[in-house]
Amino acid sequence: MRLPKPRGVLSEWLVARLAEPGLTGEAPAPDSRDDESIALWTLHELSFRGFEDADERAEWDPGLLGVRRDLEEALEERLRSRWSEAGRDSTPRAGGVPEALEELVAEDDGPSLADHVRRHADRDQVLELLRQRSVYHLKESDPSAFVVPRLPVRAKAALMALQFDEYGDGDPNRLHSHLFARGLEAVGLRPEYGAYVDDALTENLEMNNAGSLFGLHRRLRGAAMGHLAAFEMTSSLPSRKMVQGLDRLGLAGPMADYYDEHVEADAVHEHLAARDICGTLAEDEPDQAEDILFGAFTCLDVEARFATVMLDTWGVAG
Amino acid sequence: MSARDFDHPDVVLVPYGPMLLRGAESVQDADGTVHRVERPVVALCRCEKSSRLPWCDGTHKVIPRGPRT
Ligand code: FES
Numbered sequence: 001m002r003l004p005k006p007r008g009v010l011s012e013w014l015v016a017r018l019a020e021p022g023l024t025g026e027a028p029a030p031d032s033r034d035d036e037s038i039a040l041w042t043l044h045e046l047s048f049r050g051f052e053d054a055d056e057r058a059e060w061d062p063g064l065l066g067v068r069r070d071l072e073e074a075l076e077e078r079l080r081s082r083w084s085e086a087g088r089d090s091t092p093r094a095g096g097v098p099e100a101l102e103e104l105v106a107e108d109d110g111p112s113l114a115d116h117v118r119r120h121a122d123r124d125q126v127l128e129l130l131r132q133r134s135v136y137h138l139k140e141s142d143p144s145a146f147v148v149p150r151l152p153v154r155a156k157a158a159l160m161a162l163q164f165d166e167y168g169d170g171d172p173n174r175l176h177s178h179l180f181a182r183g184l185e186a187v188g189l190r191p192e193y194g195a196y197v198d199d200a201l202t203e204n205l206e207m208n209n210a211g212s213l214f215g216l217h218r219r220l221r222g223a224a225m226g227h228l229a230a231f232e233m234t235s236s237l238p239s240r241k242m243v244q245g246l247d248r249l250g251l252a253g254p255m256a257d258y259y260d261e262h263v264e265a266d267a268v269h270e271h272l273a274a275r276d277i278c279g280t281l282a283e284d285e286p287d288q289a290e291d292i293l294f295g296a297f298t299c300l301d302v303e304a305r306f307a308t309v310m311l312d313t314w315g316v317a318g
Numbered sequence: 319m320s321a322r323d324f325d326h327p328d329v330v331l332v333p334y335g336p337m338l339l340r341g342a343e344s345v346q347d348a349d350g351t352v353h354r355v356e357r358p359v360v361a362l363c364r365c366e367k368s369s370r371l372p373w374c375d376g377t378h379k380v381i382p383r384g385p386r387t
Pocket of ligand 1: 334335336337362363364365366367368373374375376377378379
């Protein structure tokens, strides 16, 4: 993947600096949320697959780490204030975390893109959605992989069971991000990692940044696992709707297979994530209970914001 | 925490949800068809409402809860 297109003064500064390591000078303040989001997305990406036109050492460059920290602090503060504004920030008992997660998910009333795809979306809308989704699905599960060494015994074993399945149970053909790439190709879209980052909406970048922020910081391991649980708990039924919508539009085949795989897989993963990962983590480290719920709330909240903008663009009420 | 052994059952019944089955190689459904298992853990539908029996597809979440099973 190549460096993304800048979206403002900060990302312009950053992309120039990554392409030419000799450059120095202070980072300017971002001039929009879009600028801020693509800058943080780019800095995080240095810890995933990186960019062919960026200096590899930039990942641990102290100056860039400072910029990253400032952007991460702003993002975390924003996410936490949404959580407290929503009034969902009561701390569950350590033993009650799986039930609290279930309740949070059951009460989620965010708009559903899968509902729209199932019944009404046209082909262009679905392709647009897939381009947006590709930003995450082509690195599916990678943020949670960073959390493995930071967990106590039971949560670690359960996370590995889940990740093993996400990564194809040892079969490269069944790796979820690879299934998605094959799906993209089959519907005529570009399958390369990061292909559509330049098209990603701000809300989509923020959704990805939240997941990477949680995954990359040991301090936020609870939030990372809560985020994972909410993601898995809201996947089976919507995936089935995606399959129905793709079939309706004549897009059956590898892309529908990708979603189809998630119907059954995530019916298992949601229990692993809520009980065996988050439940045991909260028992072993009770101070994580609150952040588990914060992470779960954030997953639902950023998805709802993304869905709202997509539906707005299409002139559809959520 | 001491280095103790943990409970790690092969079968877990999820309240109002599926049966999680670990380490199975094949499962025979109610019609007698045998399905190969390809994942380390599978969720078997107990509510009978799944669209892809014998596997759970999450449908149990949208049907009213009867007495706990
Ligand atoms: S138990 Fe999940 S669909 Fe029946």
